[in-house]
Amino acid sequence: MRGNGWWGWRHAAADTVLPLALLVFGVLATDLAGDNQPGSTPVDAICLALIALAALALLLRRRAPVATLAVVTVATSTYLVLGYPYGPILLAFLFAVYTVAVRLPVRPAALAASGAFVLLVAHVFVSRGPAPGWFGVLPASAWVVVPFAVGVVVRVNRETAARSRAEQARERAEQARRQADEERLRIAQEVHDVVGHGLAAISMQAEIALHLLPKRPEQAEVALTAISRTSREALDELRVTLGAVRRGAEREPVPGLARLPALCDRLAGAGLAVDLRQDGDPRELPAAVDLAAYRVVQEALTNVLRHAGVASAEVTVGYRADELTVEVTDRGVGAASRFDAAGELDASAGQTGGHGLAGMRERVAALGGRLTIGPRPGGGFRVWARLPLGPST
Numbered sequence: 287m288r289g290n291g292w293w294g295w296r297h298a299a300a301d302t303v304l305p306l307a308l309l310v311f312g313v314l315a316t317d318l319a320g321d322n323q324p325g326s327t328p329v330d331a332i333c334l335a336l337i338a339l340a341a342l343a344l345l346l347r348r349r350a351p352v353a354t355l356a357v358v359t360v361a362t363s364t365y366l367v368l369g370y371p372y373g374p375i376l377l378a379f380l381f382a383v384y385t386v387a388v389r390l391p392v393r394p395a396a397l398a399a400s401g402a403f404v405l406l407v408a409h410v411f412v413s414r415g416p417a418p419g420w421f422g423v424l425p426a427s428a429w430v431v432v433p434f435a436v437g438v439v440v441r442v443n444r445e446t447a448a449r450s451r452a453e454q455a456r457e458r459a460e461q462a463r464r465q466a467d468e469e470r471l472r473i474a475q476e477v478h479d480v481v482g483h484g485l486a487a488i489s490m491q492a493e494i495a496l497h498l499l500p501k502r503p504e505q506a507e508v509a510l511t512a513i514s515r516t517s518r519e520a521l522d523e524l525r526v527t528l529g530a531v532r533r534g535a536e537r538e539p540v541p542g543l544a545r546l547p548a549l550c551d552r553l554a555g556a557g558l559a560v561d562l563r564q565d566g567d568p569r570e571l572p573a574a575v576d577l578a579a580y581r582v583v584q585e586a587l588t589n590v591l592r593h594a595g596v597a598s599a600e601v602t603v604g605y606r607a608d609e610l611t612v613e614v615t616d617r618g619v620g621a622a623s624r625f626d627a628a629g630e631l632d633a634s635a636g637q638t639g640g641h642g643l644a645g646m647r648e649r650v651a652a653l654g655g656r657l658t659i660g661p662r663p664g665g666g667f668r669v670w671a672r673l674p675l676g677p678s679t
Contacts, residue, residue, distance in 0.1 A: 312375055313338075319373035326370060336368075361375070549584060560600075609655075
């Protein structure tokens, strides 16, 4: 509101100052113009009244540009037909034409300016003073063509600037929407990875506990303890993830390959023995690469636990000069038989690519890497990811 009020007062002040300045200047300068134009009608009360009418009509130029132009044109044409000296009254006519060109579309503005021109050139042929005849048409047209052209250019520039600002606003809104969508997808994937892995491990441990409880209750206690530990760790990781979301940034340490031993221990408690191997010298990795590699391994092992029907899997982490590779393999069945050679779930088996596989692909693709998912030669299943450590190649 304050901004609109400020602009309103500014326009009102400009609309008042300009006509008053033209009035004062016209009254004072017309006498001097008459002294330099022999044969012109001497300045009198009618002359001053026409000057005042043309100047003060500009007070309404923003609200009624066509009506203002009509009043100014009649006053100016009458002034010239009566033979008064060429002078400041033409400035009021110039501003009236300019205002029409600025504030109206080109077609109606051109029609109004053309009518003003026809009325203005009347003095060229009919005048109490010396009539210039056809030689006066060109100078008279300049008082219409020049301000009209300037007004059209200003109007086009304003419209272009307005469209540009609108497009920029739309682009900013679209970018914000895309960022919000990406953030929602990222959060959903993080929550899926944390909760999905934890629940899969807990489910397997619970089945073991139920199987052992009737016959060997002392061993069921081990599985129940593992359930307690797994659920607590999953809740802690979920709390970290949601806490980072609330703060708008990941200020807590994010999971990385350093947590693989703990992940393997947790899965061992659920009945899946994981053989963890390293190829190359471990070193500090970019946070995004470290997190993506961990999530790929976590999701792949969770799928082995759920679907493969085996008690073991192998994880190999390869450190190279310009890339990191992770590989998860098993010799199981189950989910492996439902995948086609392209690494997608076979539609004929009644399955579709889940959030886990899609999340792995998105993580790897976002870093410019490659992901291969599918059956391994000799049986079983293989998940392999390559993550560049420098510019993506």
